[in-house]
Amino acid sequence: xxxxxxxxxxxxxxxxxxxxxxxxxxxxxxxxxxxxxxxxxxxxxxxxxxxxxxxxxxxxxxxxxxxxxxxxxxxxxxxxxxxxxxxxxxxxxxxxxxxxxxxxxxxxxxxxxxxxxxxxxxxxxxxxxxxxxxxxxxxxxxxxxxxxxxxxxxxxxxxxxxxxxxxxxxxxxxxxxxxxxxxxxxxxxxxxxxxxxxxxxxxxxxxxxxxxxxxxxxxxxxxxxxxxxxxxxxxxxxxxxxxxxxxxxxxxxxxxxxxxxxxxxxxxxxxxxxxxxxxxxxxxxxxxxxxxxxxxxxxxxxxxxxxxxxxxxxxxxxxxxxxxxxxxxxxxxxxxxxxxxxxxxxxxxxxxxxxxxxxxxxxxxxxxxxxxxxxxxxxxxxxxxxxxxxxxxxxxxxxxxxxxxxxxxxxxxxxxxxxxxxxxxxxxxxxxxxxxxxxxxxxxxxxxxxxxxxxxxxxxxxxxxxxxxxxxxxxxxxxxxxxxxxxxxxxxxxxxxxxxxxxxxxxxxxxxxxxxxxxxxxxxxxxxxxxxxxxxxxxxxxxxxxxxxxxxxxxxxxxxxxx
Numbered sequence: 001x002x003x004x005x006x007x008x009x010x011x012x013x014x015x016x017x018x019x020x021x022x023x024x025x026x027x028x029x030x031x032x033x034x035x036x037x038x039x040x041x042x043x044x045x046x047x048x049x050x051x052x053x054x055x056x057x058x059x060x061x062x063x064x065x066x067x068x069x070x071x072x073x074x075x076x077x078x079x080x081x082x083x084x085x086x087x088x089x090x091x092x093x094x095x096x097x098x099x100x101x102x103x104x105x106x107x108x109x110x111x112x113x114x115x116x117x118x119x120x121x122x123x124x125x126x127x128x129x130x131x132x133x134x135x136x137x138x139x140x141x142x143x144x145x146x147x148x149x150x151x152x153x154x155x156x157x158x159x160x161x162x163x164x165x166x167x168x169x170x171x172x173x174x175x176x177x178x179x180x181x182x183x184x185x186x187x188x189x190x191x192x193x194x195x196x197x198x199x200x201x202x203x204x205x206x207x208x209x210x211x212x213x214x215x216x217x218x219x220x221x222x223x224x225x226x227x228x229x230x231x232x233x234x235x236x237x238x239x240x241x242x243x244x245x246x247x248x249x250x251x252x253x254x255x256x257x258x259x260x261x262x263x264x265x266x267x268x269x270x271x272x273x274x275x276x277x278x279x280x281x282x283x284x285x286x287x288x289x290x291x292x293x294x295x296x297x298x299x300x301x302x303x304x305x306x307x308x309x310x311x312x313x314x315x316x317x318x319x320x321x322x323x324x325x326x327x328x329x330x331x332x333x334x335x336x337x338x339x340x341x342x343x344x345x346x347x348x349x350x351x352x353x354x355x356x357x358x359x360x361x362x363x364x365x366x367x368x369x370x371x372x373x374x375x376x377x378x379x380x381x382x383x384x385x386x387x388x389x390x391x392x393x394x395x396x397x398x399x400x401x402x403x404x405x406x407x408x409x410x411x412x413x414x415x416x417x418x419x420x421x422x423x424x425x426x427x428x429x430x431x432x433x434x435x436x437x438x439x440x441x442x443x444x445x446x447x448x449x450x451x452x453x454x455x456x457x458x459x460x461x462x463x464x465x466x467x468x469x470x471x472x473x474x475x476x477x478x479x480x481x482x483x484x485x486x487x488x489x490x491x492x493x494x495x496x497x498x499x500x501x502x503x504x505x506x507x508x509x510x511x512x513x514x515x516x517x518x519x520x521x522x523x524x525x526x527x528x529x530x531x532x533x534x535x536x537x538x539x540x541x542x543x544x545x546x547x548x549x550x551x552x553x554x555x556x557x558x559x560x561x562x563x
Contacts, residue, residue: 027298029097030271031079032072035061035302036086037094044068050085052077061276063284067302069098069273099297101275103176103231103268104320104391126157127243127250131384135249136351137238137371137396145374148351154371154396155443156252159403162446164243165253166406171239171398172215172282172290174275175232177225177262179380180214182233184247188240189214190257192285195223207284215260216281218274228266230379234387235293236260237378238395239402248384249377252399252442253406259287264294272300275335279306282315288405289316291398293391295333304338311342314410318344318398320390321360328362337365341413344401344420347430348372348393349439354429359390361433367417368424369433370396370440400442407446422450428518432533456493456534460563463497464488472544472554476508480546487539491562494540496532498523502553508546510555515539531561 038044044065049056054074061067072082079097086095126132126139134144139157142150170190180189195213198204202211209216211223227233240258241251263278264270282290290310297303307317319336321328328337328345336345348356349369355361356373372393379385401420411419423445424438431437436453444451470484488494496512503509505525512520514535521533540560 027097027296028100029297030100032082033098033271033273034070034083034086035067035094035096035098035273035276035300036070036092037067037302037305038091039093040066042091047091050077050082053082053085059273061273061302062280062306066093067276067305094301096272096300096302097298099272099300101264101270101272101294101296103229103264103294104323104389127254129241129243129245129248129250131248131376132250134376137375138250138252140351144351149353152349152351152353152439154252154400154440158443159400159446160254162443163403163406165240165255165399165403167255167257169253169255169289169402169405170257170259170285170287171402172259172261172285172287173232173236173239173395174261174263174278174282174290174292175227175235175294176229176264176266176268177217177227177232178214178236178258178260179227179233179378179382180225180260182237182378182380182382184241184245184249184378184382185233185236185258187242188251188253188256188258190259209281215262216278217262218277218281219262219265219270225260225262227260227262227380229264229268230385231264231268231293231387231391232260232262233379234375234377234385235291235391235395237384238375238392239291239399241378247382252396253402256399256402259285270294272297272303275303276306279303279310283310283313287315288410289318289398289401291395292317292319292335293389293394295320295322295336297334299332299334303335304340307335307338307340307343311340311413314413315342316344316401316413316416317342318346318394318401320394321345321347321362321366323348323358323389323391324360325358326360328360328365332365333360341417344368344397344417346370346372346390346394346397347434348388348390349430350374353427353439355433356388356390358388359393363432364435366434368397368421368436368438368440369393369430372396397440400440400445403442404445419448420445423448424451426451426453428514428520428536432521454492454536456563461495461561462563463559463561465559466557469556469558471556474554475551476546476554478546478548478551480544482544484542484544485539486542486560488560488562489538491538493534493536494538494560494562495534496540496542496557497559497561498527498530498532499556499558500529500553501527501555503555504546504550504552507549508552509544511543511545513541513543515541
């Protein structure tokens with residue numbers, strides 16, 4: 001429990017941090033670096049830089065030569081002044097700071113979960129990889145942990161009876177690179193044949209990149225995208241670790257070509273300029289899907305345009321929803337939140353069928369949940385480890401879509417996304433957290449099986465006046481824990497009608513449970529003349545809880561609705 005003085009300190013720290021970010025254009029960026037897009041028919045050779053800015057250089061970022069990275073090498077003027085001047089220039093269409101990005105920090109367990117072989121507890125048809133039984137996201141027998149629930153997985157075993165993938169499917173892992181020498185991965189790593197057979201130091205295939213045999217390293221500007229961190233290798237293992245070998249794990253796809261594209265450094269950091277180059281490179285080499293387990297930075301129109309170029313080529317873009325436990329509907333997380341048709345935003349769920357505590361969510365902006373906590377996969381130096389994060393959930397979806405591409409080929413982004421969401425398994429704990437309230441099921445996806453989704457009809461709600469209004473004291477007291485139960489015989493759905501609600505945000509709340517004891521939602525902060533989320537069944541149980549610090553007006557409820 002955080003007391004009042006602790007909250008004051010926390011708010012003070014947050015206030016200073018927010019001010020600091022605001023002084024840096026709201027989000028961290030590379031000092032002295034800006035990305036600009038010149039207007040059509042404008043020639044950089046006739047572009048005159050403000051002489052007060054001193055020396056500068058530029059780098060081409062787009063094939064049409066219009067988008068460029070500009071670097072200033074002095075501090076005569078502030079970055080705010082430089083950006084204002086660039087935005088106002090008649091030759092420039094868009095100017096942005098070069099924002100920084102990072103991996104969606106994996107929550108490593110450092111050996112707390114032993115790498116044991118539980119062979120014999122799972123299905124006899126499972127791949128014969130020694131550590132397969134720890135891959136609960138692929139087959140959850142309930143043996144992984146005390147909280148694990150059997151069947152809470154992506155139904156991989158049934159899906160593999162239909163297809164295990166194809167080397168014709170090419171997936172870009174845009175990340176910290178891949179350890180392409182890992183014995184559990186190397187057979188599924190893309191090989192650029194002209195470069196592999198050509199001369200070192202020569203662009204043998206003429207694509208503008210030298211020695212890009214397995215991909216490219218934009219963090220260091222060379223053709224060696226070897227992973228020095230482990231994050232990208234972990235992602236790659238979930239997508240496409242080889243099946244039925246002696247090395248360890250199995251991927252969602254047994255057969256695939258993975259392109260290693262490194263734009264995040266070995267410390268896990270990158271920037272918009274290199275992200276744009278990475279996405280455009282993946283588009284150029286003709287991948288079918290890009291996995292993006294990274295995020296941060298402000299809205300970038302130029303990054304969005306790079307994703308749109310990929311979308312125009314029919315390429316899917318899976319993206320991690322983020323690990324800050326925030327609502328992406330109100331606090332956007334990029335690139336997952338860009339409004340581009342090919343983007344799939346992925347939340348993380350646990351082996352016990354709950355949204356992971358760290359996972360971002362969003363009823364309208366996050367598409368579905370996938371396994372993302374305690375995920376075992378490949379890491380560098382031929383090793384394996386458990387990571388947690390939406391970074392780990394995203395490659396489950398990438399692999400599932402790779403299987404769909406294997407079976408049916410490319411389809412429109414709209415049709416693909418509709419099928420992915422409608423075939424997800426609806427679970428009450430994800431309702432109002434992701435778009436269709438569901439988690440990934442690749443067998444459903446391949447067979448186009450669409451589970452029933454029980455939802456109320458907004459035209460059928462009936463209002464019932466309470467015999468006595470339910471309300472708190474005004475203001476309410478501290479350390480309150482009060483439960484109220486509403487029962488309507490024969491009801492299929494019940495919800496509250498809230499006259500007024502004013503509670504301390506995050507710390508004081510109304511918690512709604514259904515008749516099976518599932519927590520459906522928590523209500524906090526401010527509401528006036530609104531309705532709550534609904535629960536299924538005849539009974540709605542509501543808990544009012546306050547902590548021991550700040551108290552506000554409280555709440556007043558005079559009616560409920562049912563149908």
